[in-house]
Amino acid sequence: MSSTIKHRPTLTDIAERVGVTKMTVSRYLRDSNSVAPATRKKIAAVIDDIGYVPSRAPDILSNRSSKAIGILIPSLSNQVFASLIQGVESITKPAGYQTLMTHYGYSPEEEEKKIISLLSYHVDGLILTESIHTKRALKMLASANIPVVETIDLPERPIDMAVGLDHRAAAYELISRMIQNGRRHIVYFAARLDRRTQLRCEGYRQAMTENGLAVHVLSTQEHSSFTQGRLLMTQALVQYPELDGVFCTNDDLAIGAMMLCQEVGVEIPMQVAIAGCNALDIGKAISPTLASIETPREAMGRAAATLLLARLSGEVIKDPIQDVGYSIFAGKSLG
């Protein structure tokens, strides 16, 4: 025997079938022991038959607590954010929070829209992955009055809380190491210009300048990919014949660059040293292994979620800005 209702079943539908009021059914759902055993049985049977899914809307309306947190990521096709979300959910799920995840294609305007969309669902908190936001987004966040964690970066002027690392310093350290290894003609490969690409560029620039070396940046407006890495490397080999080092804003570009080198017979690391950023799995599977900046993405996700939940449970946060640090994976591509 199956439902004869055509609309989405409600508490009232169940109640009518059982012959009680929706209040009794509501009680049953919160605690089945709070109704008489006979009633309990009947309700259980009907619910089992009817395919009931409680609506979140009334809860949201009255409670003002949605038990949902929003996560905004710039891109779905970047591994970096997948691990961040793993980290977040490893904390939020056990705590009974749902995550609403959206992406905004690296555009602040689109981010604004997605923030508004998440706020319209009354998320209890937000995790952002960018430190640059539109004025309107900032205003909406302010009046929503919910905890916000910015992550990956360490924003100059955080909205609320932040968990990230110093991308400029990481790039500086890596480039300095390349220079100490004797590289003199290092080019930086950039893709779409988000803030992190820029910060890494600053680190690169500083290290080069401090050592009296020339700064060379090659960039593409396309989103980064293996193919783009090949193209930039092709360009670099033509444009800078003395090239002996390449630093890429991420591993995709770096792997593409390596592949091109292998194809045209440029030896890595003998002729050219290559380094990327984020230390993805592929860099450890390729030969030579790819030097890269290890960013603790899952840990960042966990830390961000932990901060958010702490605030939601009313705790006082003593450390709202957390630097999780980085390390250098000294792959063989560095020489």
Place this chain on the structure above:
Amino acid sequence: MSSTIKHRPTLTDIAERVGVTKMTVSRYLRDSNSVAPATRKKIAAVIDDIGYVPSRAPDILSNRSSKAIGILIPSLSNQVFASLIQGVESITKPAGYQTLMTHYGYSPEEEEKKIISLLSYHVDGLILTESIHTKRALKMLASANIPVVETIDLPERPIDMAVGLDHRAAAYELISRMIQNGRRHIVYFAARLDRRTQLRCEGYRQAMTENGLAVHVLSTQEHSSFTQGRLLMTQALVQYPELDGVFCTNDDLAIGAMMLCQEVGVEIPMQVAIAGCNALDIGKAISPTLASIETPREAMGRAAATLLLARLSGEVIKDPIQDVGYSIFAGKSLG
């Protein structure tokens, strides 16, 4: 002058400040010309100051239309689903629909939970990427009475509508081609056993058997990665000394396998031919290029969304099950 309200601002908050009722503000928001110019100005000023975000909850409650559709993907770390979502959103966004995206780690039980979660937000329709569902999930979907499109696969018994391709046939065709090219000892690399991995295995098995060749499957329970591809290849080289072909359930495994071969001096395609599935960018950036099955993921996303929206606008669907086909990318790794 900024808000002195601590709770999330509502229409009533705005109305009070302006000195009208919330109904007037509501009208202003739907059509600013429907209120008197003087009122209009005042409302605009307050809204600008207050950071108002309309709540979706009342809409959901009364209208029964949320203007949101749900998308369920098995994994965030698989490129395949990113392009599917691109395709979906290229249709839903212009139509004014939001997408709520969640992932379920290839687990039907988790999928069930996520389906329920999306239903609790009253999504107007759902796009699924798996053809196997729990009984409870099926029941919930049935009583929710919303359009559902299953995609990527072509389910044996579709819930409602479907857009996909025949993964078995694709694998069969690719393996047949490898056999025609003279390969005799082809091994299949499988990772976590979702239905598509299984279907491809069937295609492989059929092609091998029809040609009187031995079937060899190597699999890992880990999720697929470049590193897993290396491990499986290492194992294959030891276990099958006559090995002259490898077919991988996806490109990540295939690339990992290729990398290992390059490292240990196994020549591709001379000694071993390698093929993958999904034709990701990296397969076109590597040398030799990786043979693979091209699956029109973005097109699937568009088709799925188009079907869904058509149903939501009451159209009669003449073609609820669509086979979008596939093609073989004959990369150099095939020989």
Place this chain on the structure above:
DNA sequence: TTGTAAGCGTTATCAA
């Protein structure tokens, strides 16, 4: 041009 009332699904509160 603006206001009033009712209702969407659920739960807290109070009553029986």
Place this chain on the structure above:
DNA sequence: TTGATAACGCTTACAA
């Protein structure tokens, strides 16, 4: 043990 009522934020329908 169960029921009645009101409330959450917004819009539709009707009234002024």
